[in-house]
Amino acid sequence: MKPRLNWMARKNGNGAIESMTAAEAWLTANVDEKLLHLVKMRASQINGCAFCLHMHSEDARKHGETVERLLLLDAWHESAMYSERERAALAWTEALTKVTETHAPDDVYEEVRRVFSEDELIALSIAVAMINAWNRLSIGFRAQHPADRKQAA
Numbered sequence: 001m002k003p004r005l006n007w008m009a010r011k012n013g014n015g016a017i018e019s020m021t022a023a024e025a026w027l028t029a030n031v032d033e034k035l036l037h038l039v040k041m042r043a044s045q046i047n048g049c050a051f052c053l054h055m056h057s058e059d060a061r062k063h064g065e066t067v068e069r070l071l072l073l074d075a076w077h078e079s080a081m082y083s084e085r086e087r088a089a090l091a092w093t094e095a096l097t098k099v100t101e102t103h104a105p106d107d108v109y110e111e112v113r114r115v116f117s118e119d120e121l122i123a124l125s126i127a128v129a130m131i132n133a134w135n136r137l138s139i140g141f142r143a144q145h146p147a148d149r150k151q152a153a
Helices: 015-030 033-047 050-062 067-078 084-097 106-115 118-140 146-152
Strands: none
Touching (some): 015 118, 033 050, 033 067, 033 084, 033 118, 050 067, 050 118, 084 118, 106 118
16 A cells, blocks of 8 residues: 555644644543544444554554453454443444444433433544544545554665
């Protein structure tokens, strides 16, 4: 896979990317980081973004996430390793990431609303929207996974 555009190098010259980065800083300061990384990982799995999966798995481990939970994340429905709050957030992440298929169903909304305050739910939803935006940029411009860069060199 050949990179198309190094959009990340434009962070200091593109106001839109700088705004997205500022939104990420706000999310990091206002959303539980462990939960935030699970959400980013799950959306990136659904979207098939190798670059983001690599970055967020490293970030998650740095913030205390276990390799075992990251490996089972794609099968969180079948695992008891995730809390009620995490499960609700993951279901909401899937519903919003696959919104053309799911249309954010009422039962998923009711479950996430039961364990998140309104402000928390807004922040969580913004986190899902942001990782989906980053995934689309990375996939669209063919951001290379570090192992692909090594192999190409």
